[in-house]
Amino acid sequence: MESNQCNMNSREPCSIPRRRLLAYGAATLMGPGLAACSAPVPPLRVGCIVFPGYEDLFLARELGLLDEHRVRLVELLANTDTLRALAAEQLEAAAMTLDELMTARADGVDLRAVLVFDVSNGADVVLAKAPVTLATLAGKRVAVEDGAMGAVMLSALLDAAGLQARQIRLVHMTLDRSEELFASGGVDVVVTADPWAARMEKNGAQRIFDSRAIPGRIVDVLAVRADALQTHGPALRHLLNSHFAARKLMQDTPQRCAELMSGRLQTPAAEVMSLFRGLQLPDLAQNRTMLQVGGTVDQTTGALQKIMQQAGLLPANPALAALADPRFLPL
Numbered sequence: 001m002e003s004n005q006c007n008m009n010s011r012e013p014c015s016i017p018r019r020r021l022l023a024y025g026a027a028t029l030m031g032p033g034l035a036a037c038s039a040p041v042p043p044l045r046v047g048c049i050v051f052p053g054y055e056d057l058f059l060a061r062e063l064g065l066l067d068e069h070r071v072r073l074v075e076l077l078a079n080t081d082t083l084r085a086l087a088a089e090q091l092e093a094a095a096m097t098l099d100e101l102m103t104a105r106a107d108g109v110d111l112r113a114v115l116v117f118d119v120s121n122g123a124d125v126v127l128a129k130a131p132v133t134l135a136t137l138a139g140k141r142v143a144v145e146d147g148a149m150g151a152v153m154l155s156a157l158l159d160a161a162g163l164q165a166r167q168i169r170l171v172h173m174t175l176d177r178s179e180e181l182f183a184s185g186g187v188d189v190v191v192t193a194d195p196w197a198a199r200m201e202k203n204g205a206q207r208i209f210d211s212r213a214i215p216g217r218i219v220d221v222l223a224v225r226a227d228a229l230q231t232h233g234p235a236l237r238h239l240l241n242s243h244f245a246a247r248k249l250m251q252d253t254p255q256r257c258a259e260l261m262s263g264r265l266q267t268p269a270a271e272v273m274s275l276f277r278g279l280q281l282p283d284l285a286q287n288r289t290m291l292q293v294g295g296t297v298d299q300t301t302g303a304l305q306k307i308m309q310q311a312g313l314l315p316a317n318p319a320l321a322a323l324a325d326p327r328f329l330p331l
Contacts (some may be wrong), residue, residue, distance in 0.1 A: 012132045018293070019251075020114065021036050021117055021148075031033065039058055040229065040300065041232065041235070043068070043069060043070055043072040043090050043091050043235065044070065044071045044072070044074050044093060044153055044228065044232040044235035044236060044239065045072050045074055045091045045093070045223075045285040046072070046091065046092070046093045046094060046095070046239065047073060047074045047076050047081075047082045047086070047091045047093070047095070047274075048065065048073060048074070048075060048076065048082075048093035048094065049075075049076050049077065049078060049079060049081075049082065049095070049127070049175070049176070049264065050075075050176070050195065050265065050266075050267065051095070051195075051220070052094040052192070052194050052195065052275040052276050052279065053095075053117045053118035053123070053276075053281075054117060054171065054220070055261050055264065055265060056117075056243055056246040056247050056250065057066040057073055057095070057239070057243060057246070057247070058073060058264055059244040059246045059257055059260055059261055060245065060246040062150060062234045062260045063246065063249065063260070064185070064237070064238055065245050065246060066238075066242045066244045067238060068296075070234070070235040070238055070239075071239045071242075073240060074091060075115075076171055076173065077174065077176050078145075078174035078176060079096060079097075079100055079147050079149065079174075079175070079329065080145075080146070080147060080174065080193065082094045082095075082096055083100060083103070083104055083109075083169075084102075085149075086104060086109055086111065086160045086223075087104070087108075087109050089225070091235070092224060092228035092231075092232055093114075093222060093223060093224040093225065093226050093228065093232075093239075094219065094222075094223055095117060095220060095221075095223075096220070096223050097149045097152075097219065097221070098113065098218075098220075098221055098297065098300055098301065098304065098323075099148035099149055099151075099152055099218075099219055099304050099308060099313075100147060100148045100149060100223075101113060101221060101223045101306060101323065102148065102301060102305070102318065102320060103148045103308070103313055104146070104223070104313065104316070104317065105318065105319055105320060105323070106313075106314050106315055106318040106320075109225070110225065110226040110227075111223040111224065111225060111226070111323075112223065112224055112226055112229065112312060112323065112325040113222065113223055113291065113297055113324045113330070114223075114229075114236065114240070114291075114321070114324075114325050114326070114328045115208075115221060115222035115223035115225050115240055115243065115281050115287060115291075115328075116219060116220070116221055116222075116286075116287050116290045116291065116296070116297065117220040117221060117222065117243075117277070117281075117309070118134050118219075118220045118279040118280060118281050118282070119216060119218070119219050119220075119296075120157050120193075120211040120217075120219070120220070120278065120279060120280075121211060121212055121215065121233065121279065121280050121297065122210045122211055122212045122220035122277065122278030123148070123193055123194050123197075123210075123211060123218075123277075123278030123279045124191075124192075124193045124208040124210060124211040124218050124278075125156050125191075125192060125193065125209070125211070125257065125278075126153065126189060126190070126191050126192075126203065126207070126208050126209055127182065127189065127190050127192060127197060127198045127200050127205035127206065127207055127208070128140075128188060128189045128190075128205070128206050128208045129182075129189075129205065129206070130204075130206050131187060131279055132188050132206070132208070132246065133206075134160055134161045134209065135161070135166060135180075136161055136206050137157075137161045137163060137189065137208075138161075138167045138168065139168065139169065140168055140169065140188040140189050141165070141171050141186070141187040141188045141189070142154070142157075142169065142171065142187065142188070142190070143171040143172075143173045143178065143181055143182070143186075143187040143189065143190040143191060144169055144170065144172070144173070145173060145174055146172040146173075146174075146313040147171075148219065148308060150181055150191055151307070151308065151311040151313055152214075152218060152304065152307055152308070153211070153218075154191060155219070155307050155310070155311060156209070156211075156214045157191065157209050157212060160209055160213060166194040166259065166311070171186070171187050173190075175192060175196065176196075178191075178192035178196050178200075179192075179199060179200055180189045180309050182200060182205065182287070182289060183200075183203075189208070190205075192284045193276055194275045195202055195265045195266060195267050196259060198267065198271070198274065198275055199266075199267070199316055200236065210278070211330055212278075215301075216296065216300060217302075217303065217304070218228070219296070219297065220301050222239075222240075222243075222299070222300065223267060224236065224325075228265040229328075235329065236328045237328050237330070238328060240328055240329060241330050244283075249282065254273055255269070257272075258270070258272035258273055269275045270294070270310070273279045273293075279326070284329060284330060287326070287329055288323075288326055288329060290330055291324040291325070291326035292324070292326060293324075293327070297320070297322065297323060297324040298324065301320055301323055305318065305320065
């Protein structure tokens with residue numbers, strides 16, 4: 001697939017379409033007031049790591065459903081990169097877990113969830129080398145991403161095993177390194193997700209725990225900077241329309257879509273759709289319900305707050321009001 005990475009050190013768009021540039025020049029000749037009204041809006045920059053739940057955005061781009069002059073997808077390696085880019089105003093939006101959004105809000109980055117991509121129901125997993133099990137987890141080297149989602153999964157894993165954090169040997173990593181680290185023998189257990197998990201299980205890793213044990217706890221959302229809601233509203237609506245259009249095509253023409261998604265997911269086309277087996281994919285009506293006041297997003301935020309505070313990821317009184325904003329969903 002064609003990559004569309006941009007210079008993360010610049011807040012300027014990578015390019016301005018010739019037609020828009022000419023229009024801007026014409027407006028300048030007519031006077032400063034009109035030029036200001038006609039100046040082109042830079043593309044909405046959206047950060048994404050490789051994850052099946054986010055892949056429909058790239059599918060939309062491949063299918064020509066996404067106007068790259070209005071929305072630019074920025075491919076990143078790790079969730080920590082995403083959060084740093086949002087804090088530095090190098091992105092207007094990003095795909096992330098709800099707990100990561102909460103962390104960013106607590107750190108002063110005002111983000112709003114405008115879309116629920118998925119709810120994890122087995123997509124986030126803990127894999128071990130035989131004969132390691134939950135019962136024999138004590139003392140083992142456990143690799144986990146140093147962030148909110150990693151803390152949520154680690155907390156649930158330790159509860160299931162009846163252990164305290166001090167009873168395991170913690171190894172910090174990023175998700176994109178989980179497969180390599182596990183294969184090298186550097187760890188006994190890894191907290192990871194698809195597509196890495198699928199390949200690792202294929203090579204003999206044993207699943208000892210997954211997000212089915214914590215239903216509704218891990219929710220992936222599209223988080224947008226509050227200031228970008230005003231400046232990039234039309235582009236945001238276009239992006240959400242493209243998302244739902246791509247999801248429909250995934251249902252109607254799965255083979256064609258699998259072939260287009262295969263490259264980025266580094267998975268044979270015949271196995272791509274199996275990567276979605278652990279994800280609930282909310283449709284438009286479900287999104288409206290989940291994002292409304294008192295809906296799933298609000299409820300999950302409350303449940304996560306206690307876990308994250310215990311892990312030291314949130315202050316005593318985090319700024320978590322008005323996290324969800326359903327205004328940009330298609331009518």
